[in-house]
Amino acid sequence: MTLSVAEECRYAKGGWSECDSKTNQRSRTLTLKKGNQTSCEPTKTMQKKCKKACRYEKGNWAECNAQGQITRSDKLKQGSDPSCEQKREITKKCKSKPVKGQPAKGKKGNRIVSSTF
Structure with missing residues (x-):
């Protein structure tokens, strides 16, 4: 049984950044912690929409x-x-x-x- 590239790449998740008021997005970096160094990206960036801070x-x-x-x-x-x-x-x-x-x-x-x- 052969594993796909996606299954072989494991990433450590960094913390979320502060919300960017211009884009209403925040991001975090994923760093390769386990996987094939040649077929896996060494880092990835995730982005998501910020929640409103309504207090x-x-x-x-x-x-x-x-x-x-x-x-x-x-x-x-x-x-x-x-x-x-x-x-x-x-x-x-x-x-x-x-x-x-x-x-x-x-x-x-x-x-x-x-x-x-």
Whole structure:
């Protein structure tokens, strides 16, 4: 049984670079650690798209509304990616239906996220 060239070449993965703001890409170098020196590339470069660094300051939850939902408005933190939405709104279902004069409590999960400019 003969192994293909791809199976014979093993690479050590380097760390990812910082995101290049001009190309929105980051890269890392793979260095040959095991394989045929003549048929394997000594180094390879991988590239991938950067994720946005959107960090938000969480607002306070509003009281449970008549539809059985609670809402929170979050503001973009300073130093975040400028292409991020400036504000986002998080909506969740309440744990129980509102009782007259008493707010219901929110539960984790069932999150609806919408962003506004």
